[in-house]
Amino acid sequence: MAQIPNLDNAPLNLTSLREQSQKELLNILKNIRGKKCLVIDPKLGSSLSSIIQTSLLKEHGVELRHLSAEPLQTDCTKVVYLVRSQLDLMKFICSNVHDDVSKGLQREYFVYFVPRRTVVCEKILEEENVYNLMTIGEYPLYIVPLDEDVLSFELDLAYKESQVDGDTSSLWHIAKAIHKLEFSFGVIPNVRAKGKASVRVADILNRMQAEEPVNSPDMVVPEINTLILLDREVDMVTPMLTQLTYEGLLDECLHVNNGSVELDASIMGLQQEGKKIKVPLNSSDKLFKEIRDLNFEVVVQILRQKATSMKQDYTEVTTTTQSVSELKDFVKKLNSLPEMTRHINLAQHLSTYTSKPAFLGQLDMEHTIVEAQSYDICFEYIEELIHKQEPLVNVLRLLILFSITSSGLPKKQFDYLRRELLHSYGFEHMATLNNLEKAGLLRKQESKSNWLTIKRALQLVVEDTDTANPNDIAYVFSGYAPLSIRLVQHAVRSGWRPIEEILKLLPGPHSETKRGRFSSSPSYDTLQAPANMDKVADGRRSLVLVVFIGGITFAEISALRFLSAQEGMAYDLIVGTTKIVSGHSLAETFVERLG
Amino acid sequence: LLWKESWAMGKNPMASRGSPLHGPRIKLIEKAHSLFSETKEHTFESKAAEEHAKLIRMQHELEVTTKQAIFVDSSISDTIRTCIVLGNHRAAMKVKTEFKVSEKRWYWLKVFALATIRDWDALEKF
Numbered sequence: 001m002a003q004i005p006n007l008d009n010a011p012l013n014l015t016s017l018r019e020q021s022q023k024e025l026l027n028i029l030k031n032i033r034g035k036k037c038l039v040i041d042p043k044l045g046s047s048l049s050s051i052i053q054t055s056l057l058k059e060h061g062v063e064l065r066h067l068s069a070e071p072l073q074t075d076c077t078k079v080v081y082l083v084r085s086q087l088d089l090m091k092f093i094c095s096n097v098h099d100d101v102s103k104g105l106q107r108e109y110f111v112y113f114v115p116r117r118t119v120v121c122e123k124i125l126e127e128e129n130v131y132n133l134m135t136i137g138e139y140p141l142y143i144v145p146l147d148e149d150v151l152s153f154e155l156d157l158a159y160k161e162s163q164v165d166g167d168t169s170s171l172w173h174i175a176k177a178i179h180k181l182e183f184s185f186g187v188i189p190n191v192r193a194k195g196k197a198s199v200r201v202a203d204i205l206n207r208m209q210a211e212e213p214v215n216s217p218d219m220v221v222p223e224i225n226t227l228i229l230l231d232r233e234v235d236m237v238t239p240m241l242t243q244l245t246y247e248g249l250l251d252e253c254l255h256v257n258n259g260s261v262e263l264d265a266s267i268m269g270l271q272q273e274g275k276k277i278k279v280p281l282n283s284s285d286k287l288f289k290e291i292r293d294l295n296f297e298v299v300v301q302i303l304r305q306k307a308t309s310m311k312q313d314y315t316e317v318t319t320t321t322q323s324v325s326e327l328k329d330f331v332k333k334l335n336s337l338p339e340m341t342r343h344i345n346l347a348q349h350l351s352t353y354t355s356k357p358a359f360l361g362q363l364d365m366e367h368t369i370v371e372a373q374s375y376d377i378c379f380e381y382i383e384e385l386i387h388k389q390e391p392l393v394n395v396l397r398l399l400i401l402f403s404i405t406s407s408g409l410p411k412k413q414f415d416y417l418r419r420e421l422l423h424s425y426g427f428e429h430m431a432t433l434n435n436l437e438k439a440g441l442l443r444k445q446e447s448k449s450n451w452l453t454i455k456r457a458l459q460l461v462v463e464d465t466d467t468a469n470p471n472d473i474a475y476v477f478s479g480y481a482p483l484s485i486r487l488v489q490h491a492v493r494s495g496w497r498p499i500e501e502i503l504k505l506l507p508g509p510h511s512e513t514k515r516g517r518f519s520s521s522p523s524y525d526t527l528q529a530p531a532n533m534d535k536v537a538d539g540r541r542s543l544v545l546v547v548f549i550g551g552i553t554f555a556e557i558s559a560l561r562f563l564s565a566q567e568g569m570a571y572d573l574i575v576g577t578t579k580i581v582s583g584h585s586l587a588e589t590f591v592e593r594l595g
Numbered sequence: 596l597l598w599k600e601s602w603a604m605g606k607n608p609m610a611s612r613g614s615p616l617h618g619p620r621i622k623l624i625e626k627a628h629s630l631f632s633e634t635k636e637h638t639f640e641s642k643a644a645e646e647h648a649k650l651i652r653m654q655h656e657l658e659v660t661t662k663q664a665i666f667v668d669s670s671i672s673d674t675i676r677t678c679i680v681l682g683n684h685r686a687a688m689k690v691k692t693e694f695k696v697s698e699k700r701w702y703w704l705k706v707f708a709l710a711t712i713r714d715w716d717a718l719e720k721f
Contacts, residue, residue: 387700388707389672415639423694426670427647430640 010148011543011572012185012223021141022052028139029060029080032110036078037063039096041089044082044114046258047144047154067092071099080110082139085118094128109134115142115173142177143576146259148283149564150557151576153177158578159232159550160589162197163439170578171197174549175204178227178576181545182209186222188545189515192491195231195508197549202229202511209515225542225571228491232550232586234506235484236441238477240401240583241366242359243555245476246299247281247292250346251554251582253353256281263349279342287339293558295467295475296350303344310340365398370461370480372405372451379413386420392429395421396587400441408445435590440507450505457502458486473559485559488546492563492571544571551581646694650674653693657686671696672704679708 007014025048029036038057040048045066054064063076067083069092079096083089093111100107109130113121116138125131144152158170178201182188187209193202232239243252254261259282283289287306291299310333317330353359369378382402385395399417403409409417418433436442455461460481462474473489474481490499496512503510546560557575564573579585650671657678669677671694678687691701 383699384703387703418639419643420697420700422643422646423671423696424700426673427643427650430643 007145007148010145010574012574014145014148014151017143017181017184018051018145021143022056024141025052025139026056026060028112028137029057029062032078032080034078035061035063035076036080037065037072037074037076038080038082039065039067039072040081041083041086041114042066042068043156044084044154047141047152048082050144050146050258051141067096069095072096077106078108078110080112082112082114085113085116085121087120087124090121090124094125094130097130097133098128110137111135112137112139114138115140115176118169140180142173142180144258146282146580149561149572149574150580151574152258152580153576153578155578157589159581159586160435160439162550163233164435164590168197168200171201171549172204174547174578175201175208178205178545178547179208179212181224182222185224187515188222188224188227190226191229191513191515192226192496192511193229194487194491194496194503194506194510195229195234195549197231197233197508198229198547199509199511201547201549202513206513206515223543224545226492226544228488228544228546230484230487230546230548231508232548232581233440234487234508235482236404237370237401238482238484238556239551239553239581239586240397240404241370241477241480242363243476243553243582244295244297244478245293245555245558246296246347246350247558248476248553248555248582249296249350249354250281251580252584253350255582255585256554256580279346285339287336287343291343292554293476293561295470295478296347296354297478298468299343300347300351301468303340303347306340307344310337362394362398366401367479369398369401369405370455372449372455375406378402383417383420386417386424389424392425392591393584393587396432396436396442396590397583400436400587403442405449405451406445407447407449407451408443410445414444429591432591439590441590454483454502454505457499458483460486470562473562475562476555476559482556482559484548484552485556485563488560488573489563492544492573542571544573545576546573547576549578551579551586552577553582554580649693653690660686672700675701675704676708676711679705680711 007018029038057064063074065072065074067081067089072079081093083093097109111125111134113136117136122131122136125134142153144154146152153174155170155173158174161167161170178188191202191205193199243249247256250256250261254263260278260280262276262278265277281288281292291302294302313330313333317327365378365381368374378398379402382395382398385398408414421433422429433442458481460474460483462472462479462481467475467478472481473485476482487499487503490496496503496510500510548556552575557580560573560575564571654669654674657674671690675687675690675696678684678690690696696704
């Protein structure tokens with residue numbers, strides 16, 4: 001099954017990580033004898049599908065269901081719920097059980113919380129008088145490897161929860177996940193954090209190490225050399241921009257979910273009206289691996305070249321007599337044909353999307369805002385979008401971008417736009433506006449903007465970017481270098497110290513700590529000149545784990561991969577994130593749904 | 596002050612959940628309005644709540660006169676659009692003046708609405 005990403009080429013042994021998660025789940029199921037019905041939280045379903053095949057579950061006598069408010073239809077007498085600790089999910093479970101009781105059905109219930117139980121959830125089950133019917137357990141799934149170099153902690157709402165609701169439990173989860181990694185790969189000696197949440201995660205991590213130390217034998221060098229923690233809050237500009245890499249654009253337009261997209265069969269050139277199909281997207285697809293991180297303009301060219309060369313090969317085969325080995329080569333090339341068709345279809349769909357005037361207008365405006373030169377033009381553009389009642393999320397994206405780069409709007413215009421928003425989209429969005437304000441994404445101007453200083457100091461806007469032969473990470477946005485990745489670039493090269501002045505302009509504190517037995521050795525001050533023992537014995541490059549708290553976009557991942565592939569780069573980069581996001585999904589979490 | 600604000604916020608969405616009893620809903624929103632106006636920082640919120648209450652009243656009237664339950668819970672812009680689509684230009688004008696809708700927005704709405712009902716003649720004149 002192509003659904004599960006192939007992790008063999010990962011710089012870290014992620015396969016073992018996945019196998020461990022698999023085994024833990026199967027153990028839970030094995031301990032419950034006989035046939036059972038596994039009811040999973042729909043949100044978890046997609047993460048599970050990148051860990052374990054459904055066929056493997058079926059071998060263990062499992063019937064699969066999705067959890068919903070509907071009564072459960074199954075013949076099994078044993079029901080296993082696998083859920084996140086969310087209140088509304090508890091309600092579903094309760095209604096399921098009550099329904100069974102009213103029908104006089106007797107069943108055994110098992111509830112497993114992912115990744116751990118919470119008091120509130122158990123309380124609900126108690127109040128509904130179903131707690132005594134159940135066996136409660138935990139399934140400690142903290143990390144889902146999405147690809148060779150991407151780990152996700154699957155915390156969709158982390159950003160909103162900690163920014164708006166003041167709920168910081170996700171930070172504990174992140175620290176726990178990293179700590180779990182340390183158990184497998186050794187204590188990470190260097191930790192650099194920027195942002196409020198990041199510094200807290202670093203603290204929690206240190207506390208966990210003190211309470212429950214990872215003992216690594218003295219002579220083994222830890223596989224991960226440096227951990228860089230970055231708050232999404234530090235750079236909210238980048239995710240609000242439209243991503244222009246192939247994978248990023250796919251996400252913008254079709255919403256990639258756990259390494260696959262769901263789309264109309266007609267896009268893929270099939271004749272099934274209205275049917276949805278799932279297309280897997282990960283590094284196991286060689287062609288995709290080659291083009292996913294490239295700017296979309298280039299992708300189209302490459303696909304065209306490939307198609308032409310294949311056609312040429314074909315005419316050669318049909319016209320000239322060839323040796324057997326040449327034929328064999330040709331047939332080998334043919335094997336990549338399904339992948340070719342798939343990506344040509346997808347690219348075609350994206351082209352129609354990107355050539356629309358609305359898309360180009362949006363792109364143009366984003367660049368104008370980032371340049372921060374002509375305030376009035378931007379203001380009027382956003383005003384017009386609201387008047388035309390364009391989709392709310394699109395408007396919010398631009399508005400957030402606008403508010404951040406000019407560090408808030410002057411009071412008069414702030415109130416005017418808010419009023420127009422409420423009038424156009426309804427007063428219930430008062431709550432949405434309130435959320436955004438709390439998170440500091442849309443606010444009143446209080447001080448002069450320092451965006452221009454930041455932009456200049458970190459060289460965020462790069463003139464004449466060559467998208468085909470990029471020499472800078474700016475290629476991912478055709479001329480804008482993601483702020484977040486610039487920070488990572490500096491952190492890897494020289495640590496925080498040289499850019500301290502700029503860091504102070506960005507939200508949140510920063511910290512730099514050394515841990516473990518390396519803490520005393522002075523030679524680890526800079527990563528630029530790694531000491532000999534820094535290298536892992538078998539000649540692999542040592543690793544830097546970059547964790548984004550609050551989510552990372554595909555374009556940023558592409559930029560990191562680009563950095564990692566640069567000459568003179570002594571490190572492999574792997575990415576950890578609470579979730580892969582886009583401006584769309586991020587802005588959406590702030591929109592309050594009522595009723 | 597803070598808890599008062601959050602309490603009122605809690606009331607407000609609760610009130611806007613589509614309940615058939617408009618009376619208590621409007622009362623709740625008005626309560627939020629008065630709570631917001633107690634503090635200086637929340638003039639914007641207080642004004643919004645006031646307008647919200649007014650809107651629901653107006654939509655309720657419109658539903659009675661047109662005998663169609665399609666107005667309540669739509670935004671001001673949507674209300675104007677619906678009015679124009681139904682050919683009720685006077686009502687649309689009334690909503691416009693009542694909420695001081697800017698000319699710019701008014702033109703967009705009118706163009707969109709006339710285009711939906713394919714009233715090209717009116718569009719031409721306008």
